[in-house]
Amino acid sequence: MLRVIRVKIRFLLLVVIVMVAVYYTVQGIANNLENRRVATLSWSVANKVIVVDPGHGGIDPGSTGATGVLEKDITLAVSRKLSTVLGQGGAIVLMTRESDTDLSDADGGKLITRKRQDLSRRVALANERNADAFICVHVNSFKSGPKEHGAQTFYQPGSEEGQRLAMAIQGELVRLLKNTTRRAKAVDYYTTRNAKMPSVIVEIGFISNPGEEKLMCDEDYQAKLAYAIYSGLVKYFAEEATPTSGSVDMEKATETFMHNEGKDFGAP
Structure with a gap:
């Protein structure tokens, strides 16, 4: 038996x-x-003007991880990779910064004043360029404990296009990362509120979570994050678009607002 x-x-x-x-x-x-x-479907991003905004920078480090990792460094690394893959897809990518800088005046006064000026100028530059999408890359933090984890995409309440873009990106983050079940969420932020184009804030993970902090410092994981955001953009533009009839100018890939306005660069 x-x-x-x-x-x-x-x-x-x-x-x-x-x-x-x-x-x-x-x-x-x-x-x-x-x-x-x-x-x-990658044709859908060809010739689209996409602003990639690496959160914080310069005087503003953003959140800090347990090991001293700064949000501004992670957001820049991921944004560069995102700009590369978008440029390879034929998009015209405009970066608000390509180094550890901010857009405020050096003699702008108090820190809070300079932060507001920095945000205002990032949004204003995106609006002036009539961008097709505004992607703000940030890192989340939860001071009460290290358990919170997972990338999440936020959009402006009441913005149908913002919601559609956020859902497309969040869906790809869930599919490709396989470590988050979070959903796109409506939250009122200055950047999404004042942007004239569909805009989202992508919080790529929690720097307050030691495991996720380590992941976000890994170049392979950064590339996966960048591809997930790219993939979401591809699906978003493909929903209503038709293949572009014009040729794609591959030279127009990445531009830095602060130092190279009006100049075109190949994908990094």
Whole structure:
């Protein structure tokens, strides 16, 4: 009797192992197919003007992780990678900063005053360029404890296009990162409120979470984050767009507002 029970248990374990293996195989195939779909839709970002805004910089470090990692450094690294993949897709990418700087006047007075001026100028420059999308990259932090985790995309309440863009990006963050179940959320922020184009804030993870802080410092993970945001943009523009009839100017990829206004650069 005991031998029969043991045989049944082993058989059940084998069935479970096979089912798990099949599940992950199917998931992997589905994910690869979806990535191919994104590749075929990449025409949708061609010649689109997309502003990538690495959060904070210069006088404003943003949040700080337990090991001393600064938000402004992570957001810049991910934004550069995002700009690269967008540029390779034919988008015209405008970065609000490409180094550890901010857009406020050096003699602008108090820190809070300079922060407001910095934000105001980032949004104003995006509006002046009539961008098709404004992507603000930030890092989240939860002071009460290290358990909170997961990337999340925010949009301005009442903005249908902002919501659609946020949902597209969040869907890809969930699909590709596989470590967040968060949903796109409506929150009133200065940048999304004052931007004239569809705009979102992508909080790519919690710097207050040691594990996620370490992940966000990893270049491969940064590339995965950048691709997820790119993939969301591709799907967003593909929903209503038709393939561009004009040629894509691959030279127009990345531009720095602060020092190189009016100049075009190849993808970094």
